[in-house]
Amino acid sequence: MKSKKILNQIPEIGEGQIKLLEKLSNAVSVSGEESEVRAIVIEEIKDFADDVKVDALGNVLVTRKSKVKDPIRVMVAAHMDEVGFMLVDDEGEGLFRFEIIGGIDNRQLVGKPVLVGKEKLPGVIGAKPIHLTTADERKNPIPLDNLRIDVGPGNSKKCKVGDRATFATRFEIWGPSLVGKALDDRLGVATLIELIKHMPENIELLAAFTVQEENGLRGARVAAYSMNPDIAFVLDSTPANDLPVWDDEENSRYNVKLNHGPAIYRLDASTLSDPRLINLLAETGDQYGIPYQFRQPGKGGTDAGAIHKQRGGIPSVSISVPGRYAHTAILIARREDWKNTLALMYATLCNVTKELFLTER
Amino acid sequence: MKSLIKKLVETVGPSGYESKIREVIRGEVEGFADEIQVDAMGNLIIKKGEKKEGGLRVMLSAHIDEIGVMVTHVDKNGFARFTTIGGVRPHTCYGSRVRFMNGSAGVIGGERLENANHVHTIESMYIDLGASNPEDCPVKVGDVAAFDRPFEDLGNRVISKAMDDRVCAAILIETLKLVKNSPHELFFVFSTQEEVGLRGATTAAYAIDPSLGIAVDVTMSGDTPRGIKMDVSLGKGPAIKVKDGGMLADPRLVDAMVQCAKKQKIPYQLEVLLGGTTDAKAMQISRAGMPAGCVSVPTRYVHTPSEMVDINDVNNAVKLLSALISEPIKLV
Numbered sequence: 001m002k003s004k005k006i007l008n009q010i011p012e013i014g015e016g017q018i019k020l021l022e023k024l025s026n027a028v029s030v031s032g033e034e035s036e037v038r039a040i041v042i043e044e045i046k047d048f049a050d051d052v053k054v055d056a057l058g059n060v061l062v063t064r065k066s067k068v069k070d071p072i073r074v075m076v077a078a079h080m081d082e083v084g085f086m087l088v089d090d091e092g093e094g095l096f097r098f099e100i101i102g103g104i105d106n107r108q109l110v111g112k113p114v115l116v117g118k119e120k121l122p123g124v125i126g127a128k129p130i131h132l133t134t135a136d137e138r139k140n141p142i143p144l145d146n147l148r149i150d151v152g153p154g155n156s157k158k159c160k161v162g163d164r165a166t167f168a169t170r171f172e173i174w175g176p177s178l179v180g181k182a183l184d185d186r187l188g189v190a191t192l193i194e195l196i197k198h199m200p201e202n203i204e205l206l207a208a209f210t211v212q213e214e215n216g217l218r219g220a221r222v223a224a225y226s227m228n229p230d231i232a233f234v235l236d237s238t239p240a241n242d243l244p245v246w247d248d249e250e251n252s253r254y255n256v257k258l259n260h261g262p263a264i265y266r267l268d269a270s271t272l273s274d275p276r277l278i279n280l281l282a283e284t285g286d287q288y289g290i291p292y293q294f295r296q297p298g299k300g301g302t303d304a305g306a307i308h309k310q311r312g313g314i315p316s317v318s319i320s321v322p323g324r325y326a327h328t329a330i331l332i333a334r335r336e337d338w339k340n341t342l343a344l345m346y347a348t349l350c351n352v353t354k355e356l357f358l359t360e361r
Numbered sequence: 362m363k364s365l366i367k368k369l370v371e372t373v374g375p376s377g378y379e380s381k382i383r384e385v386i387r388g389e390v391e392g393f394a395d396e397i398q399v400d401a402m403g404n405l406i407i408k409k410g411e412k413k414e415g416g417l418r419v420m421l422s423a424h425i426d427e428i429g430v431m432v433t434h435v436d437k438n439g440f441a442r443f444t445t446i447g448g449v450r451p452h453t454c455y456g457s458r459v460r461f462m463n464g465s466a467g468v469i470g471g472e473r474l475e476n477a478n479h480v481h482t483i484e485s486m487y488i489d490l491g492a493s494n495p496e497d498c499p500v501k502v503g504d505v506a507a508f509d510r511p512f513e514d515l516g517n518r519v520i521s522k523a524m525d526d527r528v529c530a531a532i533l534i535e536t537l538k539l540v541k542n543s544p545h546e547l548f549f550v551f552s553t554q555e556e557v558g559l560r561g562a563t564t565a566a567y568a569i570d571p572s573l574g575i576a577v578d579v580t581m582s583g584d585t586p587r588g589i590k591m592d593v594s595l596g597k598g599p600a601i602k603v604k605d606g607g608m609l610a611d612p613r614l615v616d617a618m619v620q621c622a623k624k625q626k627i628p629y630q631l632e633v634l635l636g637g638t639t640d641a642k643a644m645q646i647s648r649a650g651m652p653a654g655c656v657s658v659p660t661r662y663v664h665t666p667s668e669m670v671d672i673n674d675v676n677n678a679v680k681l682l683s684a685l686i687s688e689p690i691k692l693v
Contacts, residue, residue, distance in 0.1 A: 272377030313564030
C-alpha cells in the first residue's frame with residue numbers, strides 16, 4: 001500500500017545528518033557572503049543533482065529531474081545566510097565599530113564572543129564592566145554606537161572594514177536538543193540536502209539554497225524568477241516563545257512550541273500561504289501520523305514573501321522547525337522536531353500532484 | 362446598482378480568502394466575458410475584446426479582498442485572540458462584530474485598560490464567540506473574519522463595510538456590461554490581496570503584460586467637520602487620481618480622463634491622496650513599466666465598518682470608465 005511504502009522511505013536523521021548540521025551551523029555565512037555554506041552544500045549534493053548552477057547573487061540552484069513524464073515542478077527553498085555583523089570603522093588597536101546585518105536585538109550583543117572575517121579570528125563585543133557603570137546607565141540597552149568588536153592588537157591588522165563577523169558559538173547536542181548559532185536556517189539547508197538525496201519520483205525538484213534572506217528575501221526573489229516553478233515550499237526556522245509566563249497565566253503568544261512538530265504558516269507579514277498547500281501538508285501529517293502545528297499568524301517573513309509574488313504568481317507555503325532564542329548567539333531546537341519536519345516534507349512531496357491545483361485558490 | 366453593491370459588500374472575503382466573493386462576481390460577469398481565468402493568486406481575470414487600430418492592451422483592476430482578522434489562539438476559556446489582515450485600525454475594533462468565513466459571529470472585547478480613555482492594542486483584544494472552552498469554540502487558529510455591518514441605503518448615500526473596494530468591483534462589473542465596440546483588448550481584473558500589499562495585482566500585471574493600467578478604488582474625502590484638507594467631496598463626481606502615497610499617475614492619462622469627462626459632461630474631481638495607494642502602483646512598475654492611473658470613488662470613514670459613498674459618484678464612475686475605454690486613449 002502506498003502509505004506504508006512512503007512511511008518506510010522517509011529519510012532518517014542519523015549520525016551523518018547531525019554531523020552535517022554541525023558543520024553547517026559552525027560555518028560562517030553572513031548575508032551577502034555565503035561562500036562557506038555554499039561550498040558545503042555543493043559538495044553534498046553534486047552527485048545527486050541533474051544540474052547545479054550558482055547564479056549572479058550566489059544562490060545555489062539545483063535541479064533533480066523526475067522519472068515521470070510532465071511532472072509537477074516543485075521549488076523548495078532554504079536560506080544559507082545568517083544574521084551577523086560587519087566591521088565599519090577601524091579605531092586602531094583592534095577595536096572596530098560595527099553594524100548589524102539582518103535583525104538582531106541590540107540587547108543580545110554585549111559580552112558575546114565573535115569570530116571575524118574569513119579566517120574566523122576571535123574577538124568579543126565589549127562593553128564597560130559593571131564596576132564602571134551607574135545604576136541609571138544600566139536601565140537602558142547599550143546603543144550600538146557604544147559597542148565595539150575587540151580583536152586585540154595581535155590580529156588588528158588581519159581584520160578590516162567590510163569584514164563580516166558572527167557569534168562564536170560552537171554546535172552542541174544537549175540531550176534531545178540541537179544547540180548552535182545560525183540554526184535559522186541551517187536546519188532548513190540540512191533538510192533540503194536530505195530531500196535532494198531522497199527525492200520522490202513523482203516531482204521535478206527545483207531546490208534553491210538562497211542568499212540574503214535575512215536582509216530582505218533578495219536571493220529568493222531572483223531564484224523564483226529563474227526557476228519559474230509550479231509551486232513552492234520554503235523551509236525555515238521560526239521563534240518559539242513557549243516559556244511559561246511568570247504569573248501562571250496562559251501563554252497565548254507563544255508563536256510556536258518546541259516538541260509539537262514542524263510549524264505550518266498560514267499568515268505572516270509577507271505572505272498569505274496558499275490554502276491548498278496548507279491543507280496538503282496538514283492532511284499528509286494526519287495520514288502518516290506526523291505531528292505538526294500551525295504557526296500563530298502574525299509578524300515575520302520567509303523567502304515565500306518574495307517567491308509567491310514572482311512572475312504570474314506561485315502558490316507557496318512555509319514550514320519551519322521551531323527554535324528558542326532565534327537571532328541570538330544560540331538557538332535551541334529539538335531533534336524530534338527536525339526529524340518530523342523532514343518526514344512531513346518528504347511525505348508531502350510524495351503526495352503532491354498537478355490535480356490539486358486545478359481547484360481555484 | 363444598489364442591489365449589486367449590497368450583494369458584494371455583504372460577502373465575507375478578507376485578503377487571501379476571496380473564493381466566496383469571486384464566485385459572486387463570476388456569476389455577475391459570466392455572460393459578458395470572452396475569456397474567464399482564475400490565476401495562482403486567485404485573481405478573477407476577464408478578457409473582453411480584441412485589439413484594433415488605435416487600441417491598447419488595457420488592464421483595469423478593482424480589488425475584491427477586504428480588511429479583516431485572523432484567529433491566532435483560542436484560550437482555555439474559549440476566547441479567540443487575533444491578528445489583523447490589512448490596515449485594520451484598533452479604534453474600529455472594540456465592540457465591533459465580526460463574521461467568519463464559516464458563518465460564525467463574534468464580538469471583539471478587550472482587557473481592562475489602566476486608562477479608560479485609551480484605545481486597546483490589538484494584542485489586548487480578543488473575539489468572544491460565546492464559547493466556554495476551545496472545544497465549544499466554532500473557530501480555530503487560522504480562521505478569518507470580516508467586520509460585520511449590513512448595507513444601509515440613505516438615498517443618495519449608501520453605507521456598508523467593504524465599500525473598499527467592492528463598490529469599485531460593482532463599477533467594473535457594470536462597465537464590463539456596458540462597453541461595446543472598444544478598440545482595446547480589455548482585461549478586467551478582480552484582484553486579490555490588495556490590502557496586504559497589492560499582491561494580486563502584482564502578479565496579474567506580470568501575466569497580462571498590458572500597455573496601460575487603470576485601477577478603480579476608493580479614496581478619502583475632505584468634506585467632513587474639521588476633516589483632512591483634501592479637495593475631494595462626496596457627490597461632486599468620480600475622482601481622477603493625480604497622485605497618492607505610492608504612485609504619480611501618468612499626466613497624459615489624467616488628461617485623457619479629464620478630456621473624456623468634459624466631453625461626456627460627467628462631473629469629476631482631481632484627487633491628491635496623501636496616504637495610501639492602489640493596484641495602479643503595482644501595474645505602473647510591472648515588468649518594463651506602463652502608464653497608469655486610477656478612477657476613484659470618494660469615500661468617508663475608509664477602513665471602518667461603515668464606509669459611505671455617494672451613489673451618483675458611483676454611477677458617474679461607470680459612465681466615465683466605459684466612455685474612456687470605448688474610444689482610443691491618446692497619450693500625448
